Amino acid sequence: MPSVYIKTYGCQMNERDSEAVAAQLVARGYTLAKSEAAADVVLLNTCSVRDFAEQKAINKMQNIVGTARSEKRDQIVGFMGCMAQSRGRELIDQLPDVDLVLGTQKFHRAGEYLDALLSGTRHQIVDVEAEAKSEAAIREHLLNGKAKSSVSAYVSIMQGCNQHCTFCIVPATRGEERSRSIPDLVAECRELAASGVKEVTLLGQIVTSYGKREQREAWQSRPPQSAADASGDEGEAVADQTPVAGRMSPFVQLLDAVHAIEGLERIRFTSPHPKGYGDDLVEAFARLPKLCESAHLPLQSGSDRILKLMHRGYTGEKFLSIAQKLRRARPGIGLTTDIIVGFPGETEEDFEQTLALCREVEFDNAYIFKYSPRRDTPAAAMADQVPLAAREERNQRLLDLVNGIAARKYEAFVGRRVQILVEGPSRKNGARFTGRTRCNKIVLFEGDERHRGQLMEVKIERTGSFTLYGDPAIHL
Numbered sequence: 001m002p003s004v005y006i007k008t009y010g011c012q013m014n015e016r017d018s019e020a021v022a023a024q025l026v027a028r029g030y031t032l033a034k035s036e037a038a039a040d041v042v043l044l045n046t047c048s049v050r051d052f053a054e055q056k057a058i059n060k061m062q063n064i065v066g067t068a069r070s071e072k073r074d075q076i077v078g079f080m081g082c083m084a085q086s087r088g089r090e091l092i093d094q095l096p097d098v099d100l101v102l103g104t105q106k107f108h109r110a111g112e113y114l115d116a117l118l119s120g121t122r123h124q125i126v127d128v129e130a131e132a133k134s135e136a137a138i139r140e141h142l143l144n145g146k147a148k149s150s151v152s153a154y155v156s157i158m159q160g161c162n163q164h165c166t167f168c169i170v171p172a173t174r175g176e177e178r179s180r181s182i183p184d185l186v187a188e189c190r191e192l193a194a195s196g197v198k199e200v201t202l203l204g205q206i207v208t209s210y211g212k213r214e215q216r217e218a219w220q221s222r223p224p225q226s227a228a229d230a231s232g233d234e235g236e237a238v239a240d241q242t243p244v245a246g247r248m249s250p251f252v253q254l255l256d257a258v259h260a261i262e263g264l265e266r267i268r269f270t271s272p273h274p275k276g277y278g279d280d281l282v283e284a285f286a287r288l289p290k291l292c293e294s295a296h297l298p299l300q301s302g303s304d305r306i307l308k309l310m311h312r313g314y315t316g317e318k319f320l321s322i323a324q325k326l327r328r329a330r331p332g333i334g335l336t337t338d339i340i341v342g343f344p345g346e347t348e349e350d351f352e353q354t355l356a357l358c359r360e361v362e363f364d365n366a367y368i369f370k371y372s373p374r375r376d377t378p379a380a381a382m383a384d385q386v387p388l389a390a391r392e393e394r395n396q397r398l399l400d401l402v403n404g405i406a407a408r409k410y411e412a413f414v415g416r417r418v419q420i421l422v423e424g425p426s427r428k429n430g431a432r433f434t435g436r437t438r439c440n441k442i443v444l445f446e447g448d449e450r451h452r453g454q455l456m457e458v459k460i461e462r463t464g465s466f467t468l469y470g471d472p473a474i475h476l
């Protein structure tokens with residue numbers, strides 16, 4: 001049977017999509033190759049978030065095609081994912097040896113298309129059309145076939161995003177928000193728990209908007225029952241980001257349903273939007289013990305002026321109040337963020353506001369990005385693009401600040417006992433095992449295979465760069 005090698009660029013959503021494609025191909029009889037040179041089929045699952053990521057994938061493909069040609073090997077090669085979606089046929093015009101371009105709503109067609117290409121019944125396929133219900137097709141897992149442990153798993157709950165932040169290409173590459181149903185997701189999580197998975201991470205481009213579009217459409221399509229309904233008042237209330245008293249957002253309903261699954265010990269989610277942290281979600285952190293005390297809160301900027309230009313829909317003050325509420329609901333919660341420096345029009349004063357907010361919130365970690373214009377996004381056409389030198393300088397200052405705060409936070413763990421879920425051997429040092437705290441910090445310890453999959457306590461003895469070192473033999 002043909003062998004396949006999938007290389008993934010970008011975020012966890014892409015990792016999950018690659019896993020689902022690999023599982024689909026294995027179910028059809030394909031084997032997983034250990035390297036691209038040994039594979040009959042090579043697929044690059046691409047990312048469009050930064051120009052650099054796109055360029056890397058294109059260079060990689062040129063390299064693969066060139067090597068196969070010089071070694072006189074027949075190989076089917078394809079792009080899939082975000083760049084495949086945004087560039088489509090243009091990729092084949094640029095690289096005529098590419099056989100397949102598979103968009104973000106077409107992952108489930110990978111097997112059928114590859115079979116056709118391998119058998120020669122088709123020659124070059126580009127499919128980037130929208131397809132209804134494709135979000136529900138990212139379902140199969142490869143628990144025992146992947147190098148990583150099967151202790152934790154990603155579950156794709158939705159696709160797309162309607163927020164249209166002005167710097168972001170995701171709405172163009174992933175389309176409108178589309179959510180899977182709660183029963184379907186619960187069934188998938190149950191199957192994972194039955195096969196030994198202890199931790200699930202619910203994934204989507206904007207998970208806190210999970211189910212809102214479907215809820216809104218359901219309300220809008222029901223026959224009017226009262227004067228208020230006929231005027232659309234109720235529909236408006238449901239469409240609001242903040243749930244009315246006593247009503248849980250679909251995302252919190254999903255968290256409740258997954259929480260009830262026996263065998264699952266931990267639940268995480270990413271990526272949320274700060275606007276989605278309504279009181280019901282904050283309260284869920286206090287109420288649901290399996291929901292880990294770890295939250296990602298993408299700030300992007302501390303300046304209200306820049307947040308407005310970014311179309312983020314919150315202010316610095318609102319953001320701070322969400323962080324404070326989360327800390328009250330779950331003391332010790334780990335908070336991480338994403339920040340863009342040098343967004344068009346960002347002045348030194350705007351940037352100072354970002355620094356001030358970071359000092360106030362004290363994130364456990366921050367992913368900092370120098371603004372990079374993406375084609376077809378409103379921000380790329382904005383005036384006052386910030387020169388690269390200024391972006392780099394701000395990037396370094398912010399990095400110094402967040403690293404200093406994070407180092408203090410990590411240092412505070414020394415001497416404490418924490419619960420970890422052991423994932424498997426460390427990638428860098430096979431003699432060490434790696435686990436994750438509930439607040440999402442990596443812990444390395446001298447372990448062995450018998451620890452894999454265990455929830456265990458370790459005592460933290462020292463820290464490294466964004467790593468804790470623990471001792472599993474606890475002496476009281």
Ligand code: SF4
Binds near residue numbers: 163168171
């Ligand atoms: S909410 Fe996230 S995925 Fe959606 S447009 Fe904004 S940055 Fe992009």
